[in-house]
Amino acid sequence: MTTSSQKQATRRRSPGALSLTAVAGHADGLAVPSAIARAVLELVERDDVSARHIADRARRSPEIASLILRAASAESEPTLSLEDAAATVGNQTIAMLLTSRPTYRLSVDRAPLYESSRLALLHTAIAVAEASALVARRLNAPGLEAGAYSAGLLADMAKPVLAGAAADSGLNNVVHDRESERELMGADHARVGGWVLRRWNLPDDLAAAVEAHHAPAPPDAPLARAVWLGNLIVGARAGNDVALDAARIGVEACELGASVLEDLLAGGFDLKAPTRPPGLTDREVQVLRMMAAGQAAKQVAHELGCSLSTVHNHLHHVYRKLGVSGQAQALLLSRENGWV
DSSP states (O other): OOOHHHHHHHHHTSTTOSOHHHHHHHHHTOOEEHHHHHHHHHHHTOSSOOHHHHHHHHTTOHHHHHHHHHHHHHHSSOOSOHHHHHHHHOHHHHHHHHHTSOEEOTTTOEEGGGTEEHHHHHHHHHHHHHHHHHHHHHHTOTTHHHHHHHHHHHTTTHHHHHHHHHHHTTOOOOOOSHHHHHHHHSSOHHHHHHHHHHHTTOOHHHHHHHHTTTOSSOOSSHHHHHHHHHHHHHHHHTTOHHHHHHHHHHHHHTTOOHHHHHHHHTTGGGGSOOOOOTTOOHHHHHHHHHHHTTOOHHHHHHHHTSOHHHHHHHHHHHHHHHTOSSHHHHHHHHHHTTOO
16 A cells, blocks of 8 residues: 555656756756866966867867857857857856866766766767767758757757756666656756756757757758767667667658768768868978877977978968968868868
């Protein structure tokens, strides 16, 4: 026979047991990975580092990326691009955001609700972001790639939020799919993620893409469609046959074709050699690509067995032939055109 206390306990754990206040509190106070926070802080404390380089490090963490995007939306029009957001916010604000946040350690912290380590959640987020960006390139929608990366990165951000709120509410259950999420908490992580992003005043198409990344059919919006297919690609790469079957249907719906699916499953554009910048010699291309990989001019000179002045001469020739004024513009142009 069920006692009144057992009935009350059942009600406390019924769908909707987590209040919006609890979820919002955990979202607003989300900890950042300590190792990545330190890496970003090292850059923002320097005066010679561009917003692009800061964004490159910040986009390795959904939590840090969301902080920068939120801060930018509070200062100007919301943006999908983390690089644009970093430029809008500025180094000082990014440093303040990171030094005021709690941190977690990738080697220790877990999300018990999902029987997962925070490290596994982080790597999945990066994989979905990269796959979504690859899909966006193939969809040929101008300006879509940066937004697809951001949306893919934030797609599962609600999982640690829900895990923290569940632990505080005394829920010791484990969920393995979105159906069990809804049964336990009244909503799944995709829906909660969209709600959180809208609450933060981030772009609605970003929130909609997060909300729809587990949709049963391809969403209509290009951004949501890129993230939806990117998420399936990651699942298929991990050996999920259901995801692979859905990805086959998805590429047809997106009018991409079977050969594109093969490329995406194998890592996408990493299989294709970069195109060559027009008019550059072999050595000039080599120097440009070494600089794009993060090597300093002295390192390039040492590796090539030439003098530093020779490297600088090569670079001056590169700048002249590409019609740019310096290294930053040369690298930006090269990345935009797939030369590096």
